[in-house]
Amino acid sequence: MRQRHRTLRLLGSLLLVAAAGVSATGAVPAGPGPTAIPLDRVVPAPASVAPGGSPYRITDGTRIRVDDSREVRRVGEYLAGILRPSTGYRLPVTTHGGGIRLRLAEGAFGAEGYRLDSDRRGVVITAARPAGLFHGVQTLRQLLPAAVEKDSVQPGPWLVAGGTIKDTPRYGWRGAMLDVSRHFFSVDEVKRYVDQLALYKFNKLHLHLSDDQGWRIAIDSWPRLATYGGSTQVGGGPGGYYTKDDYREIVRHAASRHLEVVPEIDIPGHTNAALASYAELNCDGVAPPLYTGTEVGFSSLCVGKDLTYDFVEDVIRELAALTPGRYLHIGGDEAHSTPHADYVKFMDRVQPVVAEYGKTVIGWHQLTGASPAKGALAQYWGLDGTSAQEKEQVAAAARAGTGLILSPADRIYLDMKYDESTPLGLSWAGYVEVRRSYDWDPGDYLAGVPESAVRGVEAPLWSETLRTSEDIEYMAFPRVAGVAELGWSPAVTHDWDAYKVRLAAQAERWEALGISFYRSPQVPWL
Numbered sequence: 001m002r003q004r005h006r007t008l009r010l011l012g013s014l015l016l017v018a019a020a021g022v023s024a025t026g027a028v029p030a031g032p033g034p035t036a037i038p039l040d041r042v043v044p045a046p047a048s049v050a051p052g053g054s055p056y057r058i059t060d061g062t063r064i065r066v067d068d069s070r071e072v073r074r075v076g077e078y079l080a081g082i083l084r085p086s087t088g089y090r091l092p093v094t095t096h097g098g099g100i101r102l103r104l105a106e107g108a109f110g111a112e113g114y115r116l117d118s119d120r121r122g123v124v125i126t127a128a129r130p131a132g133l134f135h136g137v138q139t140l141r142q143l144l145p146a147a148v149e150k151d152s153v154q155p156g157p158w159l160v161a162g163g164t165i166k167d168t169p170r171y172g173w174r175g176a177m178l179d180v181s182r183h184f185f186s187v188d189e190v191k192r193y194v195d196q197l198a199l200y201k202f203n204k205l206h207l208h209l210s211d212d213q214g215w216r217i218a219i220d221s222w223p224r225l226a227t228y229g230g231s232t233q234v235g236g237g238p239g240g241y242y243t244k245d246d247y248r249e250i251v252r253h254a255a256s257r258h259l260e261v262v263p264e265i266d267i268p269g270h271t272n273a274a275l276a277s278y279a280e281l282n283c284d285g286v287a288p289p290l291y292t293g294t295e296v297g298f299s300s301l302c303v304g305k306d307l308t309y310d311f312v313e314d315v316i317r318e319l320a321a322l323t324p325g326r327y328l329h330i331g332g333d334e335a336h337s338t339p340h341a342d343y344v345k346f347m348d349r350v351q352p353v354v355a356e357y358g359k360t361v362i363g364w365h366q367l368t369g370a371s372p373a374k375g376a377l378a379q380y381w382g383l384d385g386t387s388a389q390e391k392e393q394v395a396a397a398a399r400a401g402t403g404l405i406l407s408p409a410d411r412i413y414l415d416m417k418y419d420e421s422t423p424l425g426l427s428w429a430g431y432v433e434v435r436r437s438y439d440w441d442p443g444d445y446l447a448g449v450p451e452s453a454v455r456g457v458e459a460p461l462w463s464e465t466l467r468t469s470e471d472i473e474y475m476a477f478p479r480v481a482g483v484a485e486l487g488w489s490p491a492v493t494h495d496w497d498a499y500k501v502r503l504a505a506q507a508e509r510w511e512a513l514g515i516s517f518y519r520s521p522q523v524p525w526l
Helices: 002-013 070-087 130-143 187-198 244-256 272-277 306-322 340-356 365-369 388-399 434-438 469-476 479-488 496-504 507-513
Strands: 048-051 056-058 063-066 099-104 114-119 122-127 158-160 163-167 173-179 204-208 260-264 327-329 360-364 377-380 403-406 454-461
Touching (some): 070 099, 070 130, 173 187, 187 204, 187 244, 187 469, 204 244, 244 260, 244 306, 306 340, 340 360, 340 365, 360 365, 365 377, 365 388, 388 403, 434 496, 454 469, 454 479, 479 496
Parallel strands (some): 099 122, 173 204, 204 260, 327 360, 377 403, 403 454
Antiparallel strands (some): 056 158, 114 122, 114 163
């Protein structure tokens, strides 16, 4: 495996290309000049890389040729929107001409795979589905100088190394979760994170929309959930919530980046914001005050009340109607104030409601302590130190057919501090430096779990200590890139020594994009 990486790096280092004497087609003649970015510098690592041949140079004569399809044209316009500000070129999106071509064709690509071919005549990205073309465009971005990400004209040259990349993802679930409940983040802040995730081929955005500290989505049949339950956040402050149009805009923007939004309403615990909004949801009929602290496990819906299930059905019905994706997350973690028998009763009654409104249930892995519905997914967030009994409970559910999303807290909880000096984040799961977050294999992480049960990985980012986009970025980057690689790249490419070099090269791109990131001492930054 390490020999393969050394070979690819050597081949990549030999890709010297000329910058002068370029025709309007973008062809580059032989001769000395600047070096194109090697094909094997991409994150996440592609499945197959074959460097070779002359590079292509983007010029003012380049066109972006697309199929006569609305979806393919959208990918072409997205690419043009990235390239035009920095190159200063027109880059018309058209159904004829040459330069950069995006085409759909049947092949061994799957729903998200692609093939990228580059030579002196141009760049061709081929996929079976628009999502594959979009992911191929992210690879093309990384094959261009980092200055291509800037919003003002840069000098170039804009060279794409010659060769072929063939790429398909290892897992179908490559997610990132953003907690908008502990601290509220605006629509624009969420969209900014979506754009950053898209660069690394994520395909799921999990929004944690409710918790003890805030309810963040408008529900028409229970309006005080948002107007009162969403009126504060950790440490106090105004909080906030998404109107239905706000939520639709997040869903629309995520879909334009080929991410599916997975909404979460955390029940039966983590419900103080709801209980404070409606006294009748409490067993004693008394509403607790709004909560701005960070403790967990003290709240619970009243499992014995029929009104509780009317409430849950109303919320699920309205949220399902807003959400075109397949999944709805019902939480289920840290329900310490709900007796186990009540928890099982609650989950048995609520899961069919999710199915009734056309969605597939996801719950945190505590759902496996009840009876997961057929087709349900369980999101595992345990630690290396999680009890053997709890791990076996999850493994037994996986062997019985429950799919797993892996989010081990001491590996890929992005809110964990990097080390003791990190100014943001928490450390209850330990310190999580960049290597620790990358250096594990989802396929064999949990003993007794068949690899076929692992649907993929997801990086949660809880927001107890986070208030701004800069805070999100500092805790997510660089670790989120490693999670992307765990979800996308073949296991055979997994090698820390090779990865940290490719990761270091991302820094210039993050700077061009204005991303605040942590300069881990474990990474040989340029």
